Amino acid sequence: MGKDDLDRKIYVLDTNVLLHEPLAYLSFQEHDVVIPMTVLEELDHIKDRKRDVSRDARVAIRSLDDVLTNATPEQMLEGVDLPKVQRDPNKPASSGKLIIVNDHLYPDSISGLPGNENDHSIINCALQLQKQYADKKVVLVTKDINMRLKAKGVGLKFVEDYRTDQLIDDINLLTSGYNKFEGDFWTTVGECQTEQQGRYSLHKVPTSRMPEVFYNEYLLDDSEHFAARVVGYDDAYVTLKDISVERLLHQQAWGVKPKNVYQGMALDxxxxxxxxxxxxxxxxxxxxxxxxxxxxxxxxxxxxxxxxxxxxxxxxxxxxxxxxxxxxxxxxxxxxxxxxxxxxxxxxxxxxxxxxxxxxxxxxxxxxxxxxxxxxxxxxxxxxxxxxxxxxxxxxxxxxxxxxxxxxxxxxxxxxxxxxxxxxxxxxxxxxxxxxxxxxxxxxxxxxxxxxxxxxxxxxxxxxxx
Missing domain, CATH: 3.40.50.300 (P-loop containing nucleotide triphosphate hydrolases)
Known part of the structure; x- marks a missing residue:
């Protein structure tokens, strides 16, 4: 067995991952993806319900059929190659396998696990694979927080959330939409070009002095007078629309006036x-x-x-x-x-x-x-x-x-x-x-x-x- 085989992981997918993103099984690059029979049964029960989630179940079933449609029973047990992924241009493209596992044939090694029987079967399937492939990393992937806790509690070493659409690791890193500078903004930034556009002044500040900005980000400082909005940027300049805190606080909509500068920015x-x-x-x-x-x-x-x-x-x-x-x-x-x-x-x-x-x-x-x-x-x-x-x-x-x-x-x-x-x-x-x-x-x-x-x-x- 080569190093690449040892590095390959086995991901066991829960039903809610395929409902969250029907093509999720294509997101695991060169690793193997296992879908227990219990998951197919759950998708089958959901697809006929008159609910929004039923559409996602049908899309997941159809897309799985596209991958497995020409596979023989022997190939189904061995695993069917997923579309190849090119990660390193100097190496040949690699691909994992999609394997449908009949988890009903596995002995129950976690008797007495409370709650959903289907969850129980899927966790048991991951546990059996962990024993069977002791040299590989077997990972259960589920969106259900409680199921992740139960899986860890019965001895599964690796349990993860499905996070391909997670763009930040900590909610504290989420942008607030505004940036507050310490002290006086103009002292920090220095000279800039200013032009008048109707009622507003537009300032062009060199990008080197304000490297991390995004469109319609509001800028404030400690003076409690300065407020501006980023209306454009390129490699040379960041263009700011000067609004002023006073103007923000004097807006109104349907008789509602802002009670603080944050509401003022929102109304703007x-x-x-x-x-x-x-x-x-x-x-x-x-x-x-x-x-x-x-x-x-x-x-x-x-x-x-x-x-x-x-x-x-x-x-x-x-x-x-x-x-x-x-x-x-x-x-x-x-x-x-x-x-x-x-x-x-x-x-x-x-x-x-x-x-x-x-x-x-x-x-x-x-x-x-x-x-x-x-x-x-x-x-x-x-x-x-x-x-x-x-x-x-x-x-x-x-x-x-x-x-x-x-x-x-x-x-x-x-x-x-x-x-x-x-x-x-x-x-x-x-x-x-x-x-x-x-x-x-x-x-x-x-x-x-x-x-x-x-x-x-x-x-x-x-x-x-x-």
Whole structure:
């Protein structure tokens, strides 16, 4: 057995990895990929359900069939070559094998493992392979955090999350959308070229003095007066649009004024039609939904830039129980979108009849509530799409929604990475984290982390101390 054979690992895939990314088995380069029979059975049960995840199950099954279609029974047991991967131009391209293992034939070596029987079978399969191939590294790959804990608890040496779409290792490395300089910005940066463009000044700062910037990143300093936004950069210069903190704090949208500079930066991005994607992250009570909705109403009713608001969100319950609630899709979605109707009432709390105002505005701004499940296949034109609670979505679900946005559409994603409800997502693997990192070099997007709770003294204390 050569060194290359010893270096090859065996990856055992759980069902949720193939549901998360149906072509995941192609991501393991020259290593062998094992799919237990239990996983195929789970995919088979899921493919016929009337749920969004069923499509992913069908895609996974079809793609596996493409690889295995001409294999003989002997080849199936030995393993079928996966497409070759060229890692080193000086060496021949190498490829791992795809092996379907009948895990039902393995003796049960972990009797009494609580919980899901299928999880039990898949962990048992990985354990048996670990014994069988003691000289190789056998790795169980699953998105299920609890399954990873159970697998380690019964003696599996290597257990991993599936992370090809994880762009950062630590959530603290996630960009906040702004950069705060110590001291005075101009003292730090020195001289630059300035030109007037309408009401704004544009500064050209040599790139060598500001090497790490990205589009629509906001710049602040300790003076509490200076604020700018990066509107362009190349090898020679970084172009800054001078905004000033005072101007940020004096904006307003539908009667809402920023309570701090972070909300000011968010409103600046939200009210700019040239920024098609705005991502608002931050703790509960920092004003994400309020700012998103207020700016949407301002741009639709007051400025006439867009025609309608589409509000959508994903919660685990929607997929399960939207069919059992009475009424239209709008009425079925209402319980999950109470955050939006509550916010509308807050915006009109000083009106003579807040409920009537809310209903009037919902009609005038053409506010529509849609389930994420019904977004596929649509093309949304001239609308503001507010995607609430987007931390619970995977990267592929977010891609589905973003690719629906047609001409003249603005997408606002709001989410709190500390409140993930999904069993399979963590702050670093959430789709929200993925798009913040993926889109930061795109000139049509901006990210703001709304630092600080403005909901109430009680909410602020709870966020910091509980």
């Amino acid at each position: 991005a939200l009210l700019d039609p040239n920024i098609e994607l705005v991502v608002l992250t931050g703790p509960a009570g920092c004003g994400k939904t309020l700012l998103a909705l207020a700016s949407a109403l301002e741009m639709i009713i007051e400025k006439g830039i867009y025609d309608k608001v589409i509000v959508t969100r994903n919660t685990p319950e929607i997929a399960e129980s939207i069919g059992f609630l009475p009424g239209t899709e709008e009425e079925k979605m209402a319980p999950w979108l109470a955050a939006i109707t509550d916010t509308l009432e807050v915006l009109h709390k000083h009106d003579e009849s807040p409920i009537s105002s809310r209903n009037y505005i919902m009609e005038k701004a053409n506010i529509q509530f849609k389930s994420v499940n019904f977004m596929r296949g649509r093309s949304i034109q001239n609308a503001v799409v507010i995607l609430d609670e987007s931390q619970n979505l995977t990267a592929s679900q977010l891609k589905t929604i973003i690719t629906r946005c047609g001409e003249g559409t603005k997408l606002i994603c709001t989410g709190n990475l500390a409140q993930i409800d999904s069993n399979y997502l963590t702050p670093v693997t959430s789709g929200l984290t993925y798009i913040v990192e993926r889109f930061k070099d795109f000139e049509g997007s901006a990210t703001i982390n709304l630092n600080g709770v403005v909901r109430s003294r009680l909410a602020s204390f709870a966020e910091e101390n509980l």
